[in-house]
Amino acid sequence: VANLLLALQPWEHEDFLPPTLRKRLESLPFDITTISPSALDSNAWEKILHDIKPEVLVSCWSTHQLPIDTPVSNEPSSLKYVCHLAGSVKKLVPRPLIERGLSVSNWGSAVSRTIAECALLLTLSALRRTSHWAIAMHRDGKWKDKSEVVTESLFGRSVGIHGFGRIAQQLVPLLRPFGVSISAYEPGMPDKTFIQQDVARCNSLEELFSHHDIVIELAAYTSENHHVISEALLSRIRPGGIFVNVGRGAVVDELALIRVAQQGVLQVALDVYEVEPLPQDSPLRGLPNVTLLPHIAGPTKDRRRDAGELALLNLERYVNKQPLDAEVTVEVYDRTS
Amino acid sequence: VANLLLALQPWEHEDFLPPTLRKRLESLPFDITTISPSALDSNAWEKILHDIKPEVLVSCWSTHQLPIDTPVSNEPSSLKYVCHLAGSVKKLVPRPLIERGLSVSNWGSAVSRTIAECALLLTLSALRRTSHWAIAMHRDGKWKDKSEVVTESLFGRSVGIHGFGRIAQQLVPLLRPFGVSISAYEPGMPDKTFIQQDVARCNSLEELFSHHDIVIELAAYTSENHHVISEALLSRIRPGGIFVNVGRGAVVDELALIRVAQQGVLQVALDVYEVEPLPQDSPLRGLPNVTLLPHIAGPTKDRRRDAGELALLNLERYVNKQPLDAEVTVEVYDRTS
Numbered sequence: 001v002a003n004l005l006l007a008l009q010p011w012e013h014e015d016f017l018p019p020t021l022r023k024r025l026e027s028l029p030f031d032i033t034t035i036s037p038s039a040l041d042s043n044a045w046e047k048i049l050h051d052i053k054p055e056v057l058v059s060c061w062s063t064h065q066l067p068i069d070t071p072v073s074n075e076p077s078s079l080k081y082v083c084h085l086a087g088s089v090k091k092l093v094p095r096p097l098i099e100r101g102l103s104v105s106n107w108g109s110a111v112s113r114t115i116a117e118c119a120l121l122l123t124l125s126a127l128r129r130t131s132h133w134a135i136a137m138h139r140d141g142k143w144k145d146k147s148e149v150v151t152e153s154l155f156g157r158s159v160g161i162h163g164f165g166r167i168a169q170q171l172v173p174l175l176r177p178f179g180v181s182i183s184a185y186e187p188g189m190p191d192k193t194f195i196q197q198d199v200a201r202c203n204s205l206e207e208l209f210s211h212h213d214i215v216i217e218l219a220a221y222t223s224e225n226h227h228v229i230s231e232a233l234l235s236r237i238r239p240g241g242i243f244v245n246v247g248r249g250a251v252v253d254e255l256a257l258i259r260v261a262q263q264g265v266l267q268v269a270l271d272v273y274e275v276e277p278l279p280q281d282s283p284l285r286g287l288p289n290v291t292l293l294p295h296i297a298g299p300t301k302d303r304r305r306d307a308g309e310l311a312l313l314n315l316e317r318y319v320n321k322q323p324l325d326a327e328v329t330v331e332v333y334d335r336t337s
Numbered sequence: 338v339a340n341l342l343l344a345l346q347p348w349e350h351e352d353f354l355p356p357t358l359r360k361r362l363e364s365l366p367f368d369i370t371t372i373s374p375s376a377l378d379s380n381a382w383e384k385i386l387h388d389i390k391p392e393v394l395v396s397c398w399s400t401h402q403l404p405i406d407t408p409v410s411n412e413p414s415s416l417k418y419v420c421h422l423a424g425s426v427k428k429l430v431p432r433p434l435i436e437r438g439l440s441v442s443n444w445g446s447a448v449s450r451t452i453a454e455c456a457l458l459l460t461l462s463a464l465r466r467t468s469h470w471a472i473a474m475h476r477d478g479k480w481k482d483k484s485e486v487v488t489e490s491l492f493g494r495s496v497g498i499h500g501f502g503r504i505a506q507q508l509v510p511l512l513r514p515f516g517v518s519i520s521a522y523e524p525g526m527p528d529k530t531f532i533q534q535d536v537a538r539c540n541s542l543e544e545l546f547s548h549h550d551i552v553i554e555l556a557a558y559t560s561e562n563h564h565v566i567s568e569a570l571l572s573r574i575r576p577g578g579i580f581v582n583v584g585r586g587a588v589v590d591e592l593a594l595i596r597v598a599q600q601g602v603l604q605v606a607l608d609v610y611e612v613e614p615l616p617q618d619s620p621l622r623g624l625p626n627v628t629l630l631p632h633i634a635g636p637t638k639d640r641r642r643d644a645g646e647l648a649l650l651n652l653e654r655y656v657n658k659q660p661l662d663a664e665v666t667v668e669v670y671d672r673t674s
Contacts, residue, residue, distance in 0.1 A: 011484045061483065114490045117515075121465060124458040127637070130630065134471035137629035138622055143614035144631040146398065147348045153451045153637040173514045178454070277480035285475055292474035293467065294481040300464070300490040 003078070004030035004315075005054035007037045008085075012060040015304040016085045016311070024312050028319055030056065037062045053078035056318065058311065060084070064091040077102075081318055083311050085304075087111075088336060089328055098330050105314045107307035108326025109166040111299030116171035118297035119216050119246045122269035123159075126242045127152040129267075131291040152240075154178040160202065160212030162229070163219035163247060164189045171216070172197050183212065186219070205229075209236035214244070220336060221248035231256035234266070242267045246297045249273040258283045261290050271297045340415070341367035341652075342391035344374045345422075349397040352641040353422045353648070361649050365656055367393065374399045390415035393655065395648065397421070401428040414439075418655055420648050422641075424448075425673060426665055435667050442651045444644035445663025446503040448636030453508035455634035456553050456583045459606035460496075463579045464489040466604075468628040489577075491515040497539065497549030499566070500556035500584060501526045508553070509534050520549065523556070542566075546573035551581070557673060558585035568593035571603070579604045583634045586610040595620045598627050608634045 008016070013034075017025065026032065033052050040048070045066040055078055057068065068079065081103040082093055093104055125131060128151050136142035157180050161168045164186035175182060184194065185202040194201045202208040205228065209215055215237055219225055229252040237243060245252060249272040261268045261284065269291035270284070276295055284290055299307060314324050328336075345353070350371075354362065363369065370389050377385070382403040392415055394405065405416065418440040419430055430441055462468060465488050473479035494517050498505045501523035512519060521531065522539040531538045539545040542565065546552055552574055556562055566589040574580060582589060586609040598605045598621065606628035607621065613632055621627055636644060651661050665673075 009484065113492060117461065117490055117492065118465065121458070121461040121467065124454065125462065125467060128455065128458060128630070128633065130458065130462060130467065130628075131471040131475070133630050133633075134468040134628065135475060137615070137631060138468070138472060138627075139476060141617040141622065142631070144633060147346065149631075149633055149638075151633050151637040153454055153640045155450060155454065155640060177510045177514065278474070280478040285478065290475075291467075291471065293465070293470050294474060294479070294486075296465065296470075296481060296486060296488050300488040301486075303490045303492060 001029055001031045002055040003052050004028075004032050004056040004058065005048070005052055006032060006034040006058045007063045007066070008034070008058070008060050009036050009038050009062045012062060012085070015301055016060060016308040018305050018308070021305065021308045021312050025315065028315055030315075037066050040066060042066065049079075055079065056081045056083060056315070058083045058085065058315075059089075059092055061086050067092055067094070068097070069094040081105075083314055083318070084328075085307050085311050089333070090336075093328075093333075095330065095333055098328065098333055103318070103324060104328040104333075105311070105324045105326050106328055107299075108310060109170075110306045110310040110326070111303060112166040113170040114300045114303050115167045115246060115298035116174055117300075118271060118293070119167070119171050119218065119244060120174045122244045122246065122271065122291060122293070123214055123216065123242060124154060125291050126244065126267040126269040127154060131269075132288050154180060154214075156180070157213045158183070158211065159214045159216065160184070160208040161199075161216045161218055162186075162205065162208060162251075163217070164193065164199070165218070165220065167246075168216075168218045169193070169197060171218070172199060183208065205233055206236065209233045212241070213238065214242040217243070217245040217251060218247040219251050221250055222335070225251045227251070227253040229253060229257070231260060234260040237266055239265045240267075242269065244269045246271045249276065261287050264289050267291075271295055338366050338368045339392040340389050341365075341369050341393040341395065342385070342389050343369060343371040343395045344400045344403070345371070345395070345397050346373050346375050346399045349399060349422070352638055353397060353645040355642050355645070358642065358645045358649050362652065365652055367652075374403050377403060379403065386416075392416065393418045393420060393652070395420045395422065395652075396426075396429055398423050404429055404431065405434070406431040418442075420651055420655070421665075422644050422648050426670070427673075430665075430670075432667065432670055435665065435670055440655070440661060441665040441670075442648070442661045442663050443665055444636075445647060446507070447643045447647040447663070448640060449503040450507040451637045451640050452504045452583060452635035453511055454637075455608060455630070456504070456508050456555065456581060457511045459581045459583065459608065459628060459630070460551055460553065460579060461491060462628050463581065463604040463606040464491060468606075469625050491517060491551075493517070494550045495520070495548065496551045496553065497521070497545040498536075498553045498555055499523075499542065499545060499588075500554070501530065501536070502555070502557065504583075505553075505555045506530070506534060508555070509536060520545065542570055543573065546570045549578070550575065551579040554580070554582040554588060555584040556588050558587055559672070562588045564588070564590040566590060566594070568597060571597040574603055576602045577604075579606065581606045583608045586613065598624050601626050604628075608632055 084106045161184040164184040183200040185208045254274040271293040421443045498521040501521040520537040522545045591611040608630040
């Protein structure tokens with residue numbers, strides 16, 4: 001029986017592996033050890049890897065602080081499969097281990113729809129100025145002045161999306177009932193994908209930012225994408241337009257975004273930032289035309305079990321020597337943040 | 338040529354009758370007089386009605402303060418048609434005038450979709466606690482604690498709607514991409530309408546509030562509906578559930594709602610209240626599990642032209658002696674708030 005190390009904090013366990021999934025895990029031919037990574041320093045973590053010699057590691061967000069690139073990995077390693085419940089494995093798994101044959105999987109597209117949902121929510125919120133009203137109604141005792149209040153609808157708008165990966169593709173069906181026209185910019189994506197989704201292809205970021213009422217940032221972060229959203233691009237959005245970022249903070253030149261936001265002409269709605277946590281003195285805080293969330297786009301607490309479900313399917317595939325779903329190959333590793 | 342009196346404030350004119358619609362109006366065989374109702378007292382208003390003797394009155398929100406039930410209406414009245422750009426005509430048109438043959442139309446279902454959009458927005462906002470984050474991020478310099486933050490998704494939920502009129506029926510397609518199951522309670526609505534929309538029929542409010550994660554209030558206000566949403570009903574929503582009101586404030590026993598909200602177990606999201614403006618000292622203000630908007634569900638500023646478009650079609654029908662759309666008959670008058 002192979003050893004399986006479950007390195008999760010109790011709340012991660014509860015959210016990602018609720019009782020029905022935990023039962024399915026226990027029915028698999030593994031000798032399971034459960035630890036809470038937050039209680040460990042790197043020495044204790046190294047000793048656990050050495051003593052338990054796991055063949056399979058089930059990891060999550062809090063395992064990031066305990067990378068498996070320890071001296072132990074210089075021994076002939078017992079570890080054959082890292083089943084990561086969350087997204088990015090870069091802090092946990094060093095690239096050479098994947099090159100040498102370690103299998104790694106993550107949540108793939110299991111949670112993409114909840115991030116798409118947050119993109120829709122931030123768009124609707126910016127159009128209605130709900131962030132302004134939350135503060136005005138709760139803190140400042142206000143009511144509207146009917147002749148002055150500005151509210152806008154998503155119906156009939158044009159939406160441009162930077163990036164056309166899993167999340168953007170899950171956003172499209174959420175936008176459709178609003179009768180919007182949708183375009184996207186993602187140079188590497190084949191025409192077929194655009195045609196299947198009935199989304200127009202943009203040929204440049206300049207086109208994307210010039211021709212849409214609403215621009216939604218969903219591009220993956222790569223070295224070429226660093227700060228690619230510049231002041232010149234942001235200024236192309238028509239006055240009264242909307243810029244939403246639920247992708248990666250560093251794709252945007254945040255100082256440029258702050259300057260544009262301070263002009264008060266655009267509505268800006270952000271879930272991600274260049275530096276997280278967002279500094280207390282960030283000029284983004286307090287701007288009336290800016291909606292802020294603390295990087296909570298996804299997955300929501302109630303849908304983390306979708307990532308757990310995918311992990312269970314993968315552990316079952318691993319036991320049956322079938323190919324894994326959402327495998328993090330070297331190519332995927334290099335492409336993701 | 339018949340006299341047409343356009344009684345609108347400049348901002349109403351701009352929103353409801355932008356230049357293309359104004360041009361169409363000017364091409365019709367009317368002698369048009371434009372006045373701003375806010376500048377008038379009731380004597381001046383009466384004099385205008387007497388002097389202009391309009392056959393057609395185009396009215397909007399701000400005309401409410403100047404009802405057409407003046408002594409002038411005891412004369413054989415010139416007025417044959419009130420083309421109301423907004424919804425409720427009850428403050429403007431006394432019922433006997435409709436009985437005596439005055440034609441009245443309103444915005445019908447032209448703006449229902451924007452109110453449905455706000456219902457979706459409030460639902461998604463309550464699930465993600467965006468009102469809490471707006472205040473925490475902008476006013477209190479906060480960031481999340483990953484192990485404590487609660488976020489929820491609409492995907493896979495059950496939604497119950499009180500009322501199944503135009504707005505609720507426009508809400509259904511906005512909810513569909515989230516794979517929710519939808520039920521509604523509206524005793525007077527024929528089964529056919531439920532079947533066409535693939536919405537389950539609830540047979541009581543008790544059933545509606547007991548069996549759904551999310552309850553959305555969209556019922557029209559009638560004397561039988563007054564305070565029908567009681568503490569007993571609200572307490573039936575499962576812990577962690579959501580109550581949204583974008584319908585009418587007085588359908589809900591607001592003191593009961595306040596008591597339930599203060600327990601902190603439900604998420605509550607409101608656009609309407611028993612007393613509007615919402616009093617400064619309302620206990621609803623400041624509750625962390627309550628999302629508040631100042632009655633802005635609809636129509637949004639950018640879509641008021643949809644109501645203008647319908648009004649123009651009706652004015653064209655009036656000229657051509659064709660039946661009006663969205664006519665406010667005595668039956669409609671009695672049914673609406």
